Amino acid sequence: MKSSPPRFVGPRHDARSLALQVLIDSQRHDAFVQELLDRAFTQHPLPPNDRRLTTQLVYGVLRRRGTFHALLKSLVTRGSHKVEPWLWDTLYLGACQLALLSHVPPFAAIHETVELAARFGRPAAKGFLNGVLRSLAALLTDQPADRPAPDALPLEGGAFRLLARPVFPDPATHSVEYLSSGLGLPRWLVQRWLERYGFDETLRLGFWFAGPAPLTLRVNPLRTTRDQFLAACAASNVAAEAGAHPQAVRLRESAAVRELPGYGEGWFTVQDESAMRVGSALAPEPGATVLDLCAAPGGKTAHLAELMQNRGRIVACDIDPSRLETVRTLAQRLGITIIETRLLRPDDDTTLPAGPFDAALVDAPCSNTGVLGRRPEVRWRLRPTELPYLVRLQRRLLEQAARRVRPGGVLVYSTCSIEPEENQAVAHPPPSGFLLEAEEASVPGLPADGGYWARFGVG
Secondary structure, X not given: OOOOOOOOOOOOOOHHHHHHHHHHHHOOOOOOHHHHHHHHHHHOOOOHHHXXXXXXXXXXXXXXXXXXXXXXXXXXXOOHHHOOHHHHHHHHHHHHHHHHOOOOOHHHHHHHHHHHHHHOOOHHHHHHHHHHHHHHHHHEXXXXXXXXXXXXXXXXXXXXXXXXXXXXXXXXXXXXXHHHHHHOOOHHHHHHHHHHHOHHHHHHHHHHHHOOOOOEEEEOOOOOOHHHHHHHHHHOOOOEEEOOOOOEEEEOOOOOHHHOOOOOOOOEEEOXXXXXXXXXXXXXXXXXXXXXXXXXXOHHHHHHHHHOOOOOEEEEEEOOHHHHHHHHHHHHHHOOOOEEEEEOOOOOHHHOOOOOEEEEEEEOOOOOOOOOOOOOOXXXXXXXXXXXXXXXXHHHHHHHHHOOEEEEEEEEEEEOOOOHHHOHHHHOOOOOOEEEEEEEEEOOOOOOOOEEEEEEEEO
């Protein structure tokens, strides 16, 4: 078989073929999968139902790649290294439908997945795909299981599906291996969490990250109110409710964001409630000058502008010009005019704005371990050896921002990590001349994503 990735040769993409294309592309790019999906949907428009299925399949495969590999490896007679990456991705697509998507009939899942081989110019692979996926269908029973076990496949929300025979390691004697393979998490991360949290809490975290995170929106007060937006949702038959944060709206089921009422008018943006609490922790006053040191893709930057009533000045900095463009695009849709973007050069302090600023936010690059459901590709890219580098970078960014805050100003440090060395260990002790005023660590699933913020005042 050829070693290069196949090319799509069909007349037009459908949900499954576009999902496979995005998965193939994700192997070659470091971009977040949502960026790849947005690009794919722009280039290959699909009906709403197909868009949802494509998104469901791509995220499902990336979240549970390790789980699907554990299910499939005993069914693949050739060595794993002899199966091309695109062929594994195709098998994972079929496994995702068979194991997790109850609304897809097994015969349709198998047939449509097998046909992808021909649509990507590799028809000789159809027999292989058909044989493996039929064997997988026979392995999956329709019976639930009530606890972790070698023959219990973890689904979502704490549920298990009984297998026809044991596949996973015994959780009683090999808890790391069971949780890693059963829930699709890196072994090293499971080991860390087991030592810190114990089996039951690590299992709960694994379930939280195994499925789609709830969709939460932040209402833009520059354009509407939360009550008006909820009324518009009700009129459009979109089930929604107010969240704990004053600007938060929680959707009761998944939805195509661009089809929600008020999207084009800038009534809202997507943001988890734990992330909303970061902007509220900084609480910049209208008319203030604010430094946002790691701004892209702009969700927190826009929130600061909303809190400032679009009065004042925000300098949004990042090292990636394409991601800075997303900040400008988001600001334009939301009707925000006080954000100016600044492209930085890594390790070159001369490109940083001089200040002084009334307030500064450092939403630092991190391991993303608090948001593995939303950024599933991170679990396969992150290595434990990267944590010390991230911590050094986080401390350097915090000190850089601290030197640019005026006397009497405010500084907030935040991450979407749940690793203590990236959070409390960076914030304690505070930067020189500052006092720690408050901090908060959000636990994944209680009720939103995980993360951390610390607020400092000038001492």
